[in-house]
Amino acid sequence: MTADSDASACNTRRLVLLVATRKGAWLFHGDARRGAWRVDGPHFLGHIISHLVLDPRDGKTLLAAAKTGHLGPTIFRSTDLGVNWREAARPPAFRQAAAGTAGRAVDHSFWLTPAHADEPDAWYAGTSPQGLFRSGDGGLTWSPFSPINEDPQYRKWMGTEQDGTPDGPKLHSIIVDPRDRRHLYFAMSGGGVHESRDGGETFAPLVDDMETVEGFDASDLAFHDPHCVRLCPSDPDRLYQQNHCGIYRLDRPSTRWVRIGRTMPQEIGDIGFPLVVHPRDANTAWVFPMDATTVWPRTSPGGRPAAYATRDAGATWQRQDVGMPAGQAWWTIKRQAMTADRFDPVGIYFGTTSGELWMSPDEGRRWECIARHLPEIYAVEAADLA
Amino acid sequence: MKVLIPGGLCSYTSAARVEASGATLREVLDDLDRRYPGIRFRMVDEQQRLRPHVRLFFAGEPLRDLDRPLRADGELIILQALSGG
Numbered sequence: 001m002t003a004d005s006d007a008s009a010c011n012t013r014r015l016v017l018l019v020a021t022r023k024g025a026w027l028f029h030g031d032a033r034r035g036a037w038r039v040d041g042p043h044f045l046g047h048i049i050s051h052l053v054l055d056p057r058d059g060k061t062l063l064a065a066a067k068t069g070h071l072g073p074t075i076f077r078s079t080d081l082g083v084n085w086r087e088a089a090r091p092p093a094f095r096q097a098a099a100g101t102a103g104r105a106v107d108h109s110f111w112l113t114p115a116h117a118d119e120p121d122a123w124y125a126g127t128s129p130q131g132l133f134r135s136g137d138g139g140l141t142w143s144p145f146s147p148i149n150e151d152p153q154y155r156k157w158m159g160t161e162q163d164g165t166p167d168g169p170k171l172h173s174i175i176v177d178p179r180d181r182r183h184l185y186f187a188m189s190g191g192g193v194h195e196s197r198d199g200g201e202t203f204a205p206l207v208d209d210m211e212t213v214e215g216f217d218a219s220d221l222a223f224h225d226p227h228c229v230r231l232c233p234s235d236p237d238r239l240y241q242q243n244h245c246g247i248y249r250l251d252r253p254s255t256r257w258v259r260i261g262r263t264m265p266q267e268i269g270d271i272g273f274p275l276v277v278h279p280r281d282a283n284t285a286w287v288f289p290m291d292a293t294t295v296w297p298r299t300s301p302g303g304r305p306a307a308y309a310t311r312d313a314g315a316t317w318q319r320q321d322v323g324m325p326a327g328q329a330w331w332t333i334k335r336q337a338m339t340a341d342r343f344d345p346v347g348i349y350f351g352t353t354s355g356e357l358w359m360s361p362d363e364g365r366r367w368e369c370i371a372r373h374l375p376e377i378y379a380v381e382a383a384d385l386a
Numbered sequence: 387m388k389v390l391i392p393g394g395l396c397s398y399t400s401a402a403r404v405e406a407s408g409a410t411l412r413e414v415l416d417d418l419d420r421r422y423p424g425i426r427f428r429m430v431d432e433q434q435r436l437r438p439h440v441r442l443f444f445a446g447e448p449l450r451d452l453d454r455p456l457r458a459d460g461e462l463i464i465l466q467a468l469s470g471g
Contacts, residue, residue: 069439069468069469070394070439070466070467070468071394071395071428071439071466072427072428072429072430072437074424074427087423087424088424091424091427093427093431094433096432096433096434097433102433106431106432
């Protein structure tokens with residue numbers, strides 16, 4: 001489908017927002033104008049849902065990455081929008097270590113990505129601690145994917161629990177090139193960005209010109225902390241990245257990331273968790289900056305939340321806060337909790353850790369709150385139903 | 387033997403008390419998983435370690451060793467050590 005026909009067709013789509021929280025999952029069904037929302041939930045009340053994803057290849061299969069505070073991780077699958085859920089017979093799990101050696105155990109599946117359109121039942125999962133897994137049967141059975149989970153060099157780059165984020169080091173941003181099912185990317189917090197050209201048989205680092213915290217050796221991948229990487233659907237040679245150390249753009253075949261966040265207002269900075277790309281315009285992207293000073297509150301700078309949009313691939317940024325609180329709003333938006341639909345104009349959505357779901361129907365010009373009083377929001381996805 | 391299932395795992399068994407057999411804790415958990423697929427992995431990780439907040443008791447004694455022998459006439463109690471908010 002071309003970009004134009006995609007835009008003209010999109011306003012007849014049936015849109016659903018998939019909201020994953022620390023205490024369950026909710027589905028918000030939008031009307032044709034995105035003005036009213038029907039709430040369906042909670043699903044899995046009390047479960048920690050890290051990611052809830054609808055398969056774009058069939059428009060009906062949902063996968064949920066779940067665990068509870070006391071029980072191990074699993075993945076649930078539904079083909080009827082959550083009326084019935086079926087648990088994975090074999091969730092992502094590392095290989096059992098040889099006797100006498102310490103093996104890793106998956107604490108939770110963190111990230112779900114459908115594989116290429118030519119592989120209709122295949123999915124990828126990224127876990128905490130960092131691991132890469134694949135299912136070939138629609139999410140019912142999962143196996144370790146590629147050698148990286150056990151590779152000594154990758155294990156060194158992954159670091160230990162001590163090196164990870166507060167709720168565990170994560171493998172995320174698994175990306176499949178829409179032109180080539182064997183061309184894959186993923187990112188690790190920490191551990192950098194990596195690329196495979198051979199369907200995951202081998203991966204290589206892709207971190208040139210990415211910065212690390214001052215005083216640390218940027219040639220050591222363990223010090224790299226990409227927060228979110230996105231590929232532009234309208235130009236798969238362009239990637240954007242929100243990193244612990246700035247906002248970046250990469251135009252392939254170059255391997256050098258360009259820190260486009262330097263053009264953000266100095267008092268705001270260019271640190272955050274999420275990054276969203278426009279479905280039809282590779283020059284347009286959104287970020288949601290956070291306070292990364294002193295002890296890293298990770299809240300909206302000054303208590304005044306705003307998205308920032310670029311329309312020129314990062315040369316300039318525009319503040320977008322119309323409709324948001326003007327002050328005393330100490331929001332945190334996690335890396336999976338901001339997304340875009342494919343309408344024209346594009347709708348932008350985000351969820352806060354304080355349980356509010358917000359949307360903009362016009363590419364960030366004005367914002368409105370869709371829902372309040374949800375649990376801590378971990379992920380928001382906008383999807384088209386079949 | 388009788389096995390007391392915690393509320394968080396009753397979605398697998400649809401009952402708070404079920405039957406399972408085995409001469410050791412490992413065998414009993416394996417038998418539970420045959421009867422209720424998926425339940426074992428929620429309690430025991432892929433390195434064969436009991437998950438941190440899962441507690442097992444037999445005849446009043448806490449169990450940590452999967453190879454611990456169990457009597458067939460006893461009752462295995464599985465608990466979630468609830469904590470946090």
